[in-house]
Amino acid sequence: MIHSIYLKNFRNFSNILFSPPDGISILTGENGTGKTSLLEGIYFASRFESFRTSDDRDMIREGTQGFFIRCECRSTVIEIGYNGSRKKVKKNGVFYRSYFPLIGEIPVVIFLPEDIFLVSGAPEIKRRFLDITMGIISYEYREVLKEYRQALKHRNNVIKKIREGIENRDSLNIWNRMLSEKGSFLIQKRENFINSLLPIVREIFGRFSDRKIDLRYVNHSGIGEEYLKKLELNLDKELAAGYTLYGPHRDSIEILMDGVEASSYASYGYQRLIAFSLRIAETEIIKREKEQTPVVLVDEVINELDNRNRKIFLQVLENYPQTIIATVTSSFANFEKCSIFKLEKVNEATEIGRIT
Incomplete structure (x- = not known):
């Protein structure tokens, strides 16, 4: 306090x-x-x-x-x-x-007018919600996220140099390994966090409505060796795009109401209540993990x-x-x-x- x-x-x-x-x-x-x-x-x-x-x-x-x-x-x-x-x-x-x-x-946890975008907004808004909350409860998560972002920046620079003919493809090997290692850690932690968040969101939202809420972590890269292979096998795609296409920096949260994507199905009022429920669940998890009420x-x-x-x-x-x-x-x-x-x-x- x-x-x-x-x-x-x-x-x-x-x-x-x-x-x-x-x-x-x-x-x-x-x-x-x-x-x-x-x-x-x-x-x-x-x-x-x-x-x-x-x-x-x-x-x-x-x-x-x-x-x-x-x-x-x-x-x-x-x-x-x-x-x-x-x-x-x-x-x-x-x-x-x-x-x-x-x-x-x-x-501290803050409820803001723009929290509506936790439901209806772009994937990067939902990722930021995860990263901020998980960074509060885990110093290790903050450190690994920082290392992942640094490795991602280096890998994207190497991709740019390969496109320009300055580097060869083998230059990516070290960054592929680092990205798959750090990224797999983040993905697993995020999935565990979503699993912890869901029952609290459902309980809180249930006080407002009898509609059913689901949360799913959407990951396109896999983890471990699967993630590493995804990077290796899709290099041509990434060279065409000019940046890294796979990893937790491209993931999102899917929020469903009655089995349908809430961003398109739920009314503004319901989206606001879902956002409230997410913030309250965030408060409860920080309270539990830090043994201190925000x-x-x-x-x-x-x-x-x-x-x-x-x-x-x-x-x-x-x-x-x-x-x-x-x-x-x-x-x-x-x-x-x-x-x-x-x-x-x-x-x-x-x-x-x-x-x-």
């Missing part, structure tokens, strides 16, 4: 300190007051990246040279300073040369639910020690079970005050 989050020169904040209580906290305020930015700061302290941009410079307050984040939990304090080119990271006062080992040290962040999406499903969703969130919801209105809230905070602009600064 988060005791406090401090942001300096982050987005539109000159500086702001927020100490969320236990239970459900609701951040209200007009558009542009920084509700989503506050969630982004918490998320950044966990993942060392934003859910809104791939460029850290976008988060630097206009007219300043960098930002600072300090997030304090029970036994962990994470401090991040960013000067526009590199991050300086401390954990409990000790500098770390790389933030890589600290990813997920403060576990802080749950919710950005606006609660207003997309009808009254019945919103009530069910809030009942689920009540099971977690700490949830922070950003929304324009708090009219849906049970004021006995929620703490309400309001963000307001005062003389170009943002202030946060507790209402209930």
